[in-house]
Amino acid sequence: MAKLKTSRSLQLCFLLLWASYTAWAVDPSRYISQYAHSSWTIQDGSFSGIPHAITQTTDGYLWIGTEAGLVRFDGVRFVPWVEPEGEHLPQAAIYSLLGPADGGLWIGTGVGLAHWKDGDLINYSSVVGRVNSIQEDEQGTVWMVRSRIGLGQSGPLCGITGKDIHCYGAADGLKCALGSSEVAIDRQANVWVGSSDALCRWRPGSSSIYLQQELKETEGLVGVSALSIGDDGAIWAGIARAGKKFGLRRLMNGVWKSYTVPGMDGARLAVNTLLLDRSNALWVGTVSQGIYRVYKGKADHFSSSDGLSSDAVQRFFQDKEGDIWVVTSKGIDCFRDLRVTTFSLREGLTADSAGSVLAAEDGALWIGNQGGLDILRQGALVRMKTHDGLPGQDITSLLEDHAGRMWIGVDRDLAVYDHKRFRLIKRADGSGVGVVVAMTEDTEHNIWASVVGNDAGLYRIRDFNVIEIPTPPHTSARALAPDFRSGILMGLRGGGLARYDDGRFESFSFNQGAAQDPVSNLLVDHDGTIWAATDHGLLRWKEGNVDTLNSRNGLPCDPIYALVRDNLGSLWLSTRCGFVAISDSELGRWQKQPDSAVKVKTYDALDGAQPGHASFQPGVSKSADGRLWFANDIFVQMIDPGHLEVNALAPPVHIEKIVADRRNYSPEDKLRLPALTRDLEIDYTALSFVVPQQVRFRYKLEGRDSDWQDPMTRRQAFYNDLRPGNYQFRVIACNNDGVWNEEGATLSFSIAPAWYQTTWFRVFFFAAILAMAWILYRVRVHQVAKAISARFDDRLSERTRMARELHDTFLQTIQGSKFVVDDGLEDPLDAVKMHRALGQVSAWLEQAIEEGRAALNSLRSSTILRNDLGPALKRAAESGVVPDGMTISVSVIGDARELHPIVRDELYRIGHEAIQNAKAHSHGSSLEIDLAYDHDLVLHIRDNGVGIDPGYAMNGREGHFGLRGMRERAARIGARLTILSSAESGTDILVVVAGNVSFTHPETGIFSRLRNLYRRAARHRDPL
Missing domain, CATH: 2.130.10.10 (YVTN repeat-like/Quinoprotein amine dehydrogenase)
Structure with missing residues (x-):
């Protein structure tokens, strides 16, 4: 059973409040039918099993004992009681209940007794038999009586003090039979026991027996089935199977009498249960005749025809707010006071057609009704009809004049009731006034009447004369x-x-x-x-x-x-x-x-x-x-502004359960819910049974809500956005009159974090973020440094390239021009030689200009056009000075493909340098240039000259950049440069650039490679 730990101070405060308001009760001056009546039946599905008992524990809950088990009720919801794990009641069928002052619950079953408190269930194995009634005396001793005990067992009466239990029987002076059904305790601490053969009064050392002879005179199985003790010491006893004399009896001053009052023949009642409420009204529950209530010598009756769940009444109970609860064979009923009292046909009106009402100066209430005139005087209703002299049946408007006379609109006439006689008021022509809907008296004591129908108009009556006013x-x-x-x-x-x-x-x-x-x-x-x-x-x-x-x-x-x-x-x-x-x-x-x-x-x-x-x-x-x-x-309704009692008892508040992701949890303090809890429902209640529909709530979840939430009458709180952490849920409530229980109920719980919601993960994640940011920072710094270095390298590379350009073209042309000039200066008088030298110088200077311009243009754009590498190399080979006797051949193998601009320019510069070196220094007779577009880009330049001095083959001559520039250009584009040279075979230069670097759209298909191989073989006339 879900429970909350309540502080002892709160329990004590609640008990004191309960004790201070025990004077509350339903108003006994009203008819039972004028109370608010609610009913819950087995057929409605409110609970299963026939109910037998009802009580209220100090926490405010009502408990109902049924044939099928124990049910808890908060005024709105019935909740079956669940036995603690591993523990069981002696039997499911419950016949008696008691909510003692210690806050627990005594449970009497068909075969034994149990006590439940703070989640612990104790079975008293020494108590066997059916426990029929349980009471607590002023000293806290719990008394119970039982039947169906069996041979060898002690007596029917048992007393329990603390954990000690002792049962009493004939050996202790208790002369009642073993089958006892009722127990009651008077102000002198006498214990009264009702059994199947007598009524016994017992206390240690003293015992008396009553009604034994009377019970013997009745027919069939009988017994004292009900007991109630009044504040005046009167003992009320009810007999379950009544004869002509013995139904309801009263013991006063040692004398037993049958009790009969107007509206109830007590001698003929089969009484099942009794209750003296806090107003000293006696409630009588019968075997088959419903409820009787006796107050000040008058009885009122209420049965199934009036709405009672059943005429077989088993128990009465009055809760701490004064409501009367009735247990019947088919359900439970509740009667409570209403602020507004209704008088209808059920309470004695002529009909349920009350069209006017007038309170007279003498205290009587006059009610205009269809079929007669109703007069309520001193709580008694009197019907006045035509046989009482009323000059008609249907009453319309009413008026009491200054002289105390009653003016009454009746049917289509107007009558005056004075000195217990009626006098009709007629117009001058003897006709009636008409249907009077309203009347008043002015300051001059004229009577005015507003009439509808055929005679509609305004009429003034003075000295009983009728004057029609236009x-x-x-x-x-x-x-x-x-x-x-x-x-x-x-x-x-x-x-x-x-x-x-x-x-x-x-x-x-x-x-x-x-x-x-x-x-x-x-x-x-x-x-x-x-x-x-x-x-x-x-x-x-x-x-x-x-x-x-x-x-x-x-x-x-x-x-x-x-x-x-x-x-x-x-x-x-x-x-x-x-x-x-x-x-x-x-x-x-x-x-x-x-x-x-x-x-x-x-x-x-x-x-x-x-x-x-x-x-x-x-x-x-x-x-x-x-x-x-x-x-x-x-009907007529009455409200008394001067006696509107306020329900000053703040309702106890309880948190009943928590539902997290459709799983139920007991509302224990410091509850820990699993990680990733999403949908959370908290069920709470407040125990006020006067008007439970008007109980209002406020709640706040500390750690999430910044202010109080106002769900009005809803008894659940819902959350679906809670993060891991600790929370405290607080709920307060007010009763029907707005009296708040500000302390309310509190529940602390927490939601565990998932692994990625834990503190260590957050620290790790935060550290990882910092580390990542630092790494990104360092990468960025490295990138910036690399970019700056690349810019520096580009500038240095460009300067180096320009040096190569100037060396390979411009400076060589200038140097050649110098050689021509020097040659011409050796013989200045030879005009022909000087003219030829100057012509040569002029041509070379023109070439130097073009080469300088070409070097400048290379800073802005590619040296050659796209896909024009082969023709460009051929132009480089055939331009300038070609040694006499040297033949030059240029071949392009494969389809020319689009090259990367840098690869194109660098490969051209390498080829140009190699061609110029061959023309200037090889002294060979042939120069072959092959450009192959294959899987890779291949440039092959070879001559048959004197070769290159081995000392210069690797790094070139000091102060010259030809060979060094070729190697730098090859490295720049990732090319493989091979230079083979000998005096016998000349110089062979091979440059291979990978296809994925050379070509903007590489071809890697097998068919492309076969096609290129075929073309190369065909060009060299080599067989495949």
Whole structure:
């Protein structure tokens, strides 16, 4: 069983509150039918199994013992009790219960006794038999009686003090039979035991026996089935199978008497259970006749025909708030007081058609009904009909004049009741006045009547003479009231207000949205303020100014049926939503600020209010004792503003369970929920049984909610966004009168983190983020440094390239020009030689200009056009000075493909340098240049000259950059450069550039490679 640990101080406070309010009770002056009645039955599915017992524990819960087990009830929900794991009751069938002062629960079953407290269940194996009744005395000793004990067992009465239990029988002076069904304890600590053969009074050392002879005289199996002890010492005993004399008996001053009162023949009742409530009213539960309640010598009856769940009554119980609980063979019933009392046909009215109500000065209440006139005097209803002299059947409007005479609209006539005689009021022609809907008396004691139907109009009666008053069109009055100056005021059916005084009509329209609404009721204050009830709110008229009070100003709804002031000056409204009270101070504040809201107190259906329109006037009346009476065309309702008892007991609050991701958890403090909990539901309750539907809640989850949540009457809290961590849930509640239990209930719980939600993971993740940021920072720094270095390298490479360009082209041309000039200067007088030298110099200088321009252009664009490497190499070979006798051949193998610009330029420069070296230094007779577009790009240049000095083959000559430049260019594009040279075979230079570096769209297919091989073989005439 889920439980919460409650502090001992809170339990003690609750017990003190309980004890201080034990005087509460249902009002015994009312009929049972005037209480609020609720019923829960087996057929409804509220619980399974026939109920036998009911009690209330100190935590506020109600417990119901049934044939199928134990059920807990909070006023809204029935929850089956679950036995603690590994422990069991002696039997599922429960016949008696007791909620003792220690906060536990005593459970009497068909075969033994158990005690449950703080989650622990104790079975008393020494107690065998059916436990029928359990009581606790003022010293805390628990007494129980049992039956079906069996041979060899001790007596039927057992006393339990602490953990000690002792059973008493004949050997201890207890003379009752072993089969005992009831136990009770009086103020002198005597224990009374009702058995199958007698009523016994016992205490250690003293014993008496009663009713033994009487029980022997009855027929069949009988016994004392019910006991109750009054504060005056009277003993009430009920016999289950009654004869003609023995049903309900009372022992007073040593004398037993049968108890019979008007409405109940106690001698003939088969009594099953008894209860003396806190008002000293006796409740009698019978075997088959329902409930009787006896108070001040009068009995009231309530049975299944009135709504009781069954006529077989088994137990009574009165809870701490004064409600009466009844256990029957088919369910449980609850009776509680209502703020509004109803008088209907069930309470003795002629019919459920009460159309008017009037409180007379002598304290009697007159009720206009169909079929007769009902008069309520000193709690007794008297019906007055035609055989009592009433000159008709259907009563319409009522009025008491200044002389105490009663004016009564009856059928189509008007009658006066004076000195217990009726007198009809006729018009001058002897006809009746008509159907009177409203009457009033002015300051001059004229009687005014508003009539509808064929004789519709306004009539004045003076000295019993009827005078018809001519009225303007559309001035039919639904309500009449005296004007304290003179004349009368009329609430019109067509809407608005009219005044008639000394032959003059004056009308006033309400122009604030209610002009077309009939005025159903009028109230005139002594300062001349007129209040009018309409379907659009309450209208206030004074000196031509109109204000409207409706739902925009705080009323629960707009339609208003009637209004009246109580003895304290508060204004009471009969509205569609219930009876509404507005204090005089609130009205005064609103009159100064008509747009402001007013504070109201509403009594709705849960308080018994059932307002409605009354067809005739008055529809509301105030009696001399301050009670307010309202008619609604069905019955009459009364509310007593001076005796509206407040439920001052704050309800105990409990947290019942937690549902996390559809799994139930007991609400134990410091509960730890699993990781990744998403959907969380917390069920709570507050134990007030007066009007459980009006119990309101507030809750706050500390660690998540910044303020109190207001779920109104909902008894669950829902969360679906909780993160791992510690939380504290607090819930408080108020009862039907707004009394809050501010301490409420508290539950601490936590949600475990997933592995990636733990602190160490967060630290690790944060450290990893920092490390990653540091790594990225270092990478970025490295990239920036590399970019700067690359820029430096590019600049150095460009300078180196320019040096190569100048060396390989421009400087060589200049140097050649110098050689020509030097040669010409050796013989300055030889004009032909000088002319030839100058011509050569001029041509070379022109070439130097072109080479310089080409070097400058190479800084901005590629040296050669796209896919023009082969022709460019051929032009380089054939341009300039070609040694005499040297043949040059250039071949391109494979389809020319698009090259990367840098590869194209660098390979051209390498080829150009090799060609120029061959032409200038090889002294060979042939120069072959092959460019192959294959899987890789291959440039092959070979001559048959004298070769290269081995000392210069690797690094070139000092101060020259030809060979060194070729190697640098090859390395720049990742090419493989091979230079083979000998004096016999000449120089062979091979440059291979990978295809994925050379070509922008590499071809790697096998067919492309075969095609290139075929073309190469064909070109060299080599067989495949």
